[in-house]
Amino acid sequence: MKAIIKFLPIIVLAGLMIAGQNALIAAPLATIAAIIIARFTEHLTFKECQSAAIKSVTNIIVALFILMFAYAMANSFMSTGVGASVINLALKAGITARYIAVVGLLSTAVLSVATGTSWGTFAACAPIFLWLCHIVDPSCTTDGCLLLVTCATAGGACFGDNIGLISDTTIVSSGIQGVEVIDRIRYQGVWSILCLIAAAICFVIAGIVMGLPTTHADTSAVMSTIPDSAMEYLKTERPQAVDLLSQVGTDNAVAMYMIIPLILVIVLAVIGLNTFVCIGSGILSAYILGIPAGTTSFFKGGLQKYLDMCMSGFSDAGSWVVVMMMWVAAFGGIMAAMNAFDPIAKGIVAISRNVRQLMTCNGLLCIIGNAILSDEMAQIVTVGPIIKDIAEENIEASEEDMYRIKLRNATFGDAMGVFGSQLIPWHVYLAFYVGIAANVYPLYKFANTDFIRYNFMAIIAVFSLLILTFTGLDRFIPLFHLPKEPDVQLKKNVKKEDAITA
Numbered sequence: 001m002k003a004i005i006k007f008l009p010i011i012v013l014a015g016l017m018i019a020g021q022n023a024l025i026a027a028p029l030a031t032i033a034a035i036i037i038a039r040f041t042e043h044l045t046f047k048e049c050q051s052a053a054i055k056s057v058t059n060i061i062v063a064l065f066i067l068m069f070a071y072a073m074a075n076s077f078m079s080t081g082v083g084a085s086v087i088n089l090a091l092k093a094g095i096t097a098r099y100i101a102v103v104g105l106l107s108t109a110v111l112s113v114a115t116g117t118s119w120g121t122f123a124a125c126a127p128i129f130l131w132l133c134h135i136v137d138p139s140c141t142t143d144g145c146l147l148l149v150t151c152a153t154a155g156g157a158c159f160g161d162n163i164g165l166i167s168d169t170t171i172v173s174s175g176i177q178g179v180e181v182i183d184r185i186r187y188q189g190v191w192s193i194l195c196l197i198a199a200a201i202c203f204v205i206a207g208i209v210m211g212l213p214t215t216h217a218d219t220s221a222v223m224s225t226i227p228d229s230a231m232e233y234l235k236t237e238r239p240q241a242v243d244l245l246s247q248v249g250t251d252n253a254v255a256m257y258m259i260i261p262l263i264l265v266i267v268l269a270v271i272g273l274n275t276f277v278c279i280g281s282g283i284l285s286a287y288i289l290g291i292p293a294g295t296t297s298f299f300k301g302g303l304q305k306y307l308d309m310c311m312s313g314f315s316d317a318g319s320w321v322v323v324m325m326m327w328v329a330a331f332g333g334i335m336a337a338m339n340a341f342d343p344i345a346k347g348i349v350a351i352s353r354n355v356r357q358l359m360t361c362n363g364l365l366c367i368i369g370n371a372i373l374s375d376e377m378a379q380i381v382t383v384g385p386i387i388k389d390i391a392e393e394n395i396e397a398s399e400e401d402m403y404r405i406k407l408r409n410a411t412f413g414d415a416m417g418v419f420g421s422q423l424i425p426w427h428v429y430l431a432f433y434v435g436i437a438a439n440v441y442p443l444y445k446f447a448n449t450d451f452i453r454y455n456f457m458a459i460i461a462v463f464s465l466l467i468l469t470f471t472g473l474d475r476f477i478p479l480f481h482l483p484k485e486p487d488v489q490l491k492k493n494v495k496k497e498d499a500i501t502a
Contacts, residue, residue: 056333063175070166072313081254112160155457376417
């Protein structure tokens with residue numbers, strides 16, 4: 001009974017999130033509930049709860065600073081033409097209905113890496129690719145092309161949110177597990193790219209099986225086909241997307257060399273430079289290259305305008321996501337202080353015979369938490385500390401091997417949060433996507449399940465991660481393998497061996 005009572009704050013948090021409350025309301029109320037329960041069950045004083053909360057928040061301080069810089073670079077890439085250059089490059093590729101889904105997948109994947117946001121990427125690309133789909137295939141609403149493109153755009157938008165240097169979920173999931181963002185990106189990079197390639201192949205096959213048209217259409221006028229009502233909606237919901245779209249097309253297309261800042265950031269990340277250096281290089285190079293491109297300037301207050309835009313990124317992060325993360329981290333700290341998650345941890349350890357099984361359970365716990373909370377960030381900051389403690393307290397490993405365990409946990413939290421959200425019909429992610437799609441393309445009535453049907457990217461990412469972890473097949477993917485036993489072992493197995501030896 002006591003264990004059930006300790007779990008009530010989670011029910012409060014999940015209930016509020018499912019009811020549609022903002023995390024900035026749900027997290028503080030859940031924290032208050034946690035303090036009351038901690039006092040009742042463990043007799044913790046308010047000061048002890050406060051100390052536990054502050055200690056938990058302290059663990060993600062570096063991640064919060066990275067997040068603020070990430071928002072600044074996202075604003076920069078949206079406004080200076082870095083993001084638009086990706087879309088313009090895609091539009092010049094020569095698109096047919098049969099292959100538009102693949103182009104949409106790859107375009108949004110690259111753009112999401114540049115902007116660090118799946119929501120912003122989908123908001124910017126949905127108007128283009130949904131109406132482009134309408135142009136190249138007038139029967140797109142009946143032959144499956146529209147939903148294929150919709151799922152490709154949604155899945156691709158999540159790619160950078162899972163591996164992007166400036167993605168809030170990447171930064172937070174890494175910070176909670178105590179690993180460097182750069183290490184995370186290098187660790188899962190090959191796996192992520194393989195998932196993207198596999199998804200692209202699936203979309204090609206689907207286009208062929210569906211018998212979609214192969215005739216080329218003029219894509220230069222795609223922007224003119226987007227209704228004014230759709231643009232007005234985006235101005236309210238995602239104004240940054242409107243800034244990006246204003247640089248797409250033939251009349252006012254931004255210079256193609258504006259893609260260089262994105263390439264520079266990716267290269268520096270692969271080399272392994274500090275995260276702040278990578279982000280700073282993106283912000284600086286976007287400004288410098290934007291001067292000849294006409295998207296930035298030095299004179300007449302141009303530099304100050306750019307600095308103000310970066311400051312706006314700091315403000316945007318601080319006004320919601322940073323504050324929300326601090327509250328949820330505080331909530332997690334109090335829950336940990338009263339050992340609320342012990343029954344879950346003991347259950348996982350009891351059914352796990354080896355490290356791989358335990359880690360697979362961690363992955364499943366993340367996807368279950370995401371389904372319960374219906375919010376990927378809430379899942380990351382709530383379940384993240386649980387799987388961290390499960391691994392650290394029950395796996396015996398060297399410092400180097402334990403770091404790889406932490407990298408896998410960080411990947412679990414992020415991938416099961418971002419990609420998992422695409423497979424949960426009631427998730428807030430899909431509600432947002434449906435709202436965007438329905439308003440920018442009003443000729444079709446979208447449903448949440450429409451984003452699941454052909455979402456090969458999310459399906460492949462979620463299931464491959466679990467299967468590779470459980471079977472040990474991850475050893476065939478460079479840099480992605482878990483340490484092998486007996487280099488790492490469950491502590492309970494070590495005790496058994498010691499007892500037998502004795």
